Amino acid sequence: MSVIKNVLGQRAALVALLVCAMLALSACGKKNLRDGDDMPMAGMGDNSDQGMGMQSGRDIDVRGLEGIDPADRAMFTDPNNPLSTRIVYFDLDSSAIPSRFSDAIQAHARYLSQHPNVKLRLEGHTDERGTREYNVALGERRAESVQQALVLSGASASQLSTLSFGEERPAELGSSESAYSKNRRVEFIYTK
Structure with missing residues (x-):
């Protein structure tokens, strides 16, 4: 006991x-905001939870865009631009990319092909179910699946790297299907 x-x-x-x-x-x-400002930094995610990334004419740095020229960052934070989708979500125990992410994959591949010096790290994640070893392997398969789709759409393999965190970095804590669905993902991290 x-x-x-x-x-x-x-x-x-x-x-x-x-x-x-x-x-x-x-x-x-x-960001430290002036009194009266209540706009947080734009986060990563699909178009439904993206901010505009601009506040009072000041460019707000967004995690995962450090490798993007500041002049181009507005494209990545405009919810009407497919580049603003910087997370691909997956079904349970799957590394197959849902078709709803096709436009985003193609837009990122096109951007990468037009900017050969830009690097993109694909970070694979899972929900908490399964063993640590299984989840690290599944996160890697998800990241590699997105990497392959980007290469097939025109990106150079030399611009891409993958990393799996498995279940170690949940986007949302909890044991509900809602939390699980947000944790089964690959995040796009543009690096310097």
């Missing part, structure tokens, strides 16, 4: 630590 309490206590401490880390990271994602 004490072993169970010890394990549960360690798990609760880990969850608390993760929640604190997520809150700290979320606080880092906001």
